[in-house]
Amino acid sequence: MPAAPPARIIPPAMQTTPLPPSIPVPMVQPVAPLPVLTPVQATQLAALLEQDGAVQGLRSVDAAVSIPQANDALVRAALDHAHAVHAGRLDTADFQEDWALRPAAYDPRPAFAKAVAEDRIAQWFAALPPPWAGYDGLRAGLTRYRGIVTAGGWQAIPAGADLSMGSKGARVAALRKRLAIEDPEVVATGDSFDATLKAAVQRAQRRYGLNPTGTVSTQTMGALNVPARDRVRQIMANMERWRWLPHELPKNRIQVNIAAAVLTVFEGDSPVMSMKAVTGKPGGGETPMLQSTIHSVVLNPPWNVPSSIANRELFPKGDGYLKANNFRIIGEGPNRRLQQASGDTSALGRFKFDFDNPFAVYLHDTPAQAGFSRFDRLASHGCIRLEKPAELAKLLLRDVPEWSEAAIDEQVTTTTKTVRARLNTPVQVYLLYWTAFASANGQMSFRADPYKWDAVLADKIERRSAAQVASR
Incomplete structure (x- = not known):
């Protein structure tokens, strides 16, 4: 038999692996050139950058100001500043796990190019910060307290x-x-x-x-x-947290200030209900910052005890304590867990407000009412205990016909049966960490920084800003 023809050898440089027909070949989009500024625009932009870094809390009081002169370097500095003011100075790697608020993606180039073409750079610059009175109050407070530091502090x-x-x-x-x-x-x-x-x-x-x-x-x-310098850094940290929020919040929402341990309900963008809360204790029980949606209220909830709490705090108290407090052990060996029955003695009280999140935290009632009389109310394991949970439940369920106020009262006073009441109108909830804020008359208020997050965040802001200047 004749020998088989030799196989065709394809040089490695010519070898290809065909893509499946269902996967399109990606097209590389060319990067648009940076806008070219007129001399007047360059002078205007440099002046805005020089003063705005301090006004927006992006650099320390003593930081040197370095504004590039060349067109492309100046434009890149403006784009970096715009991103920092609009969506935050931090990089993704800077966020702690329990800082679960994340700013939306933002590319300042298209709007900047349009502003240059229309000669509206000042207007573009002014529209960058978060459009919230809370941010504006902090910005004014920052200017005042930086002035106090410059004058020698106190x-x-x-x-x-x-x-x-x-x-x-x-x-x-x-x-x-x-x-x-x-x-x-x-x-x-x-x-x-x-x-x-x-x-x-x-x-x-x-x-x-x-x-x-x-x-x-x-x-x-x-x-x-x-020190006044620390108050400046505290304001800087809180301004950064405002930049993580969306630039349009739902008019109906619930906000929890973790540091102040206060819950506020907004309707039509105005506060309609406020109550004291108990939030997470420092040193392992911190309440995370996050945004989610409350979708249901659990009436007469049992408490499924996290294993960390069960092993560290409850199992060591012995079977007598567990029985007296209506706990039952589910499972055996290392996988055993605890559940506390619903009722007046349940650590969750009669109401639990559920929203999806990776930390397994929620809002809930508590039989430990004495905690609300304290000014320092950071004492939970991370969840948020509420002073007036019944009022909140009735407000959220008011458009659910089967859950009238009378029906809610009957469910939680005459039975311990667990029932999940789903909201017809889910409401967004924001767990926020505000330690500095301005009143309507411009007076600054401060809270303690129980989690020590302010100094950490201010350090990250200052380091990122210094790195950006060094890279120019």
Whole structure:
């Protein structure tokens, strides 16, 4: 038989692997060239960049300002600034797992090119920040507190005994001087603690979320002695969190301020209900920042105890404790778990508000009502306990005919049967971490940073901004 013809050898450089016909060959889109600025536009843009980095909280008080002169470098600096102001300075790798809010993708190039072509750079620049009064208040507060830092900040009040009505001396004089920097109603001179100074101390305590006793004790002294530079960084961190939110929030929504432990219901973009909450304790029980949608209310919920809590806190208390508190053990060995029966003693109380999230957190009732009388209400394992859960349930279920207020009351007072009531109108919920905010009159209020997230976030903002400047 004749020998088979030799196989055709294809050189490696010519070998190809055909794509399946269902997979189209991707087309590489050419990158549009950067816009070319006129000399007037370049001067205008450089001036805007020089002042706006400080105004928007993107650099530290002492950071050097470096504005490039060449066209392409200046344009790239503007695009970087626009992205930072509109969608946040952080890179994806900078987010902690429990900072689960993420800004929407944003490409500033098309709008910038249009602004250059129409000679509307200033208008484009002005429209970049989040369109929220909360952000605007922080931006104004940042300018004021940066000015305080530039002027030398404030001196710490020396340690000593509590200051109250009738106190006199150098420490009272230092207190007056310190309060006057933030409060224009305070007379900065004098060394007597009188009724007007007590009122000023109470105003300060309310601004810092403290019990307004009018006595300057350890907590108040600690809040007053936080350096002005740290307050600037706190404002910067909160401005960044505003940039993670969508530029259009639903008019009907629920917001929880984790740091202040307060829940607010908005309808038509106006607050219609507010209540105290108990949020996650620092050091392992932090409540995450996130956005989700409440889809149902569970009436008479059992508590399926997370294994970490069961193993660390409940199993060690013994079978007698578990039985007395209506816990039952499900399963055996290392996979056993705990469930607490529904009813008045359940840790979830009579109401649980469910929304999807990877942290297994939710809003719920609690039999431990004493916690709401405290000013420091960060004590949960991450979920949010509510002061007035029945009122919230009735508000959310008001358009569900079978769940009238009377039906809800009957379900939770006459039975322990677990029922899931689905909302006809699901409502978005935002768990947010606000530690600095401005009142309607522009006065800044601060809260403690229980999770120590502010300093971490401010560091990341400053490092990213410095890296961008260095790369130009």
